[in-house]
Amino acid sequence: MAGLCLAPLLSRQGHNITVIEKRSVDGSSLEEVNPINVTINASGREILKGLGILDNVKDVAVALTHRQAHHGNGEQAIQEYEPTTSGWLLSVKRSDLHALLRSNARNEGTILEYNTKLLSCRADGEALTLSTSGAFQRRYFDLIVGADGASSMVRQNLLQRQRITCALNFLPWRYANFAINAEECDKQSLNLKHLHIWSDEGVLGVGIPNCDGSISALLIFRDNSAQADVDAMHKGIKRILGRYPNLSRWLRPLLKSSSPSIGRFLEVTLDRWYVGRIVTVGDACHAMYPFCGLGLNTAFEDVVELTRALGKFSDLHVALRRYDVLRRPAAELAQTKSRLQFSFLQDLIPGSLYSVESSQGTLRSSG
Numbered sequence: 001m002a003g004l005c006l007a008p009l010l011s012r013q014g015h016n017i018t019v020i021e022k023r024s025v026d027g028s029s030l031e032e033v034n035p036i037n038v039t040i041n042a043s044g045r046e047i048l049k050g051l052g053i054l055d056n057v058k059d060v061a062v063a064l065t066h067r068q069a070h071h072g073n074g075e076q077a078i079q080e081y082e083p084t085t086s087g088w089l090l091s092v093k094r095s096d097l098h099a100l101l102r103s104n105a106r107n108e109g110t111i112l113e114y115n116t117k118l119l120s121c122r123a124d125g126e127a128l129t130l131s132t133s134g135a136f137q138r139r140y141f142d143l144i145v146g147a148d149g150a151s152s153m154v155r156q157n158l159l160q161r162q163r164i165t166c167a168l169n170f171l172p173w174r175y176a177n178f179a180i181n182a183e184e185c186d187k188q189s190l191n192l193k194h195l196h197i198w199s200d201e202g203v204l205g206v207g208i209p210n211c212d213g214s215i216s217a218l219l220i221f222r223d224n225s226a227q228a229d230v231d232a233m234h235k236g237i238k239r240i241l242g243r244y245p246n247l248s249r250w251l252r253p254l255l256k257s258s259s260p261s262i263g264r265f266l267e268v269t270l271d272r273w274y275v276g277r278i279v280t281v282g283d284a285c286h287a288m289y290p291f292c293g294l295g296l297n298t299a300f301e302d303v304v305e306l307t308r309a310l311g312k313f314s315d316l317h318v319a320l321r322r323y324d325v326l327r328r329p330a331a332e333l334a335q336t337k338s339r340l341q342f343s344f345l346q347d348l349i350p351g352s353l354y355s356v357e358s359s360q361g362t363l364r365s366s367g
């Protein structure tokens with residue numbers, strides 16, 4: 001998604017932009033990979049406003065004002081994100097956001113090439129090897145921006161060219177998706193302006209409301225094994241159902257499924273984000289654990305800073321270095337907040353709600 005945000009910004013500077021995407025044009029496949037909504041914070045909203053699509057995003061989003069921890073005995077702790085609308089989060093379906101970014105990029109002159117997979121790129125000659133429906137092609141560009149996510153092929157090529165340190169850190173926890181339909185949310189009076197948290201030892205449920213009154217949720221469970229362990233997931237489900245039996249209907253499909261889709265939490269650190277005419281943005285250079293909802297928002301901030309640097313410095317090396325120097329510390333801070341937030345989430349029951357303040361990076365507790 002960072003690529004679709006960057007493209008129109010660079011088009012406005014007079015560049016000809018091509019976005020290469022291995023998926024089909026239909027963004028609905030995004031929900032198959034990651035059905036939970038993405039949340040947009042104040043910084044992300046400002047960037048969408050600059051793109052001219054904030055109102056369109058609001059039309060298909062839910063504003064989240066609070067976080068609500070359910071304690072299982074009918075008690076709950078509720079915490080306002082921040083007492084002003086600037087602290088609210090917009091919860092939006094990935095395919096809806098993708099569609100808006102896509103049509104905006106197209107309107108601003110970006111060429112979008114779908115079903116086209118990047119196989120390799122060379123930092124010296126900037127040649128890309130691409131595959132479209134089994135046919136190979138070599139293409140040349142003045143600048144290659146790797147906005148290709150946590151398993152970035154562009155990053156792999158950077159690492160081959162230069163002595164750059166890259167670390168991939170996996171949490172010993174995994175996640176599976178579940179959903180609560182609108183009727184049940186209504187019956188259980190689940191507030192649709194709140195992010196919901198259910199937890200017990202070694203397991204967490206995090207639910208985010210959708211526009212249609214339903215809630216999409218993650219079941220997050222401790223799993224130390226090298227391969228996803230379905231038994232660890234079953235153990236987590238049984239444990240959480242002991243405390244929250246009313247989640248039974250929604251978690252049962254996960255118990256029954258013989259091959260449930262189980263995801264891993266990955267953090268990527270890279271001590272240099274560019275080489276030659278190749279640069280990375282977003283998850284490609286700083287994937288983070290998703291507990292603060294900062295990953296995409298930070299990726300959007302990257303593309304704004306990259307655009308600014310490219311507009312300011314005619315020397316490409318100077319522009320990319322400037323971008324790298326400004327954005328790497330900001331991404332590291334977001335990664336730290338995300339890591340800390342997970343520790344606090346684990347401590348939720350019984351006890352207080354904690355948050356990591358977005359502006360200063362300081363910690364706060366309440367309740």
Ligand SMILES: Cc1cc2nc3c(=O)[nH]c(=O)nc-3n(C[C@H](O)[C@H](O)[C@H](O)COP(=O)(O)OP(=O)(O)OC[C@H]3O[C@@H](n4cnc5c(N)ncnc54)[C@H](O)[C@@H]3O)c2cc1C
Nearest residue numbers: 001002022039117118148149282283290293294295296297
């Ligand atoms: C469970 C979960 C919940 C999250 N919730 C939030 C949230 O609430 N708020 C938030 O800000 N962030 C959230 N995130 C993080 C957010 O999803 C990512 O940070 C964000 O999607 C990163 O954007 P990106 O453009 O860098 O990468 P991606 O969105 O992963 O986009 C990369 C694109 O590159 C394409 N691609 C990859 N390889 C190739 C190739 N070889 N050739 C061609 N195309 C290729 C992919 O198909 C994809 O479309 C969450 C993440 C997870 C896992």
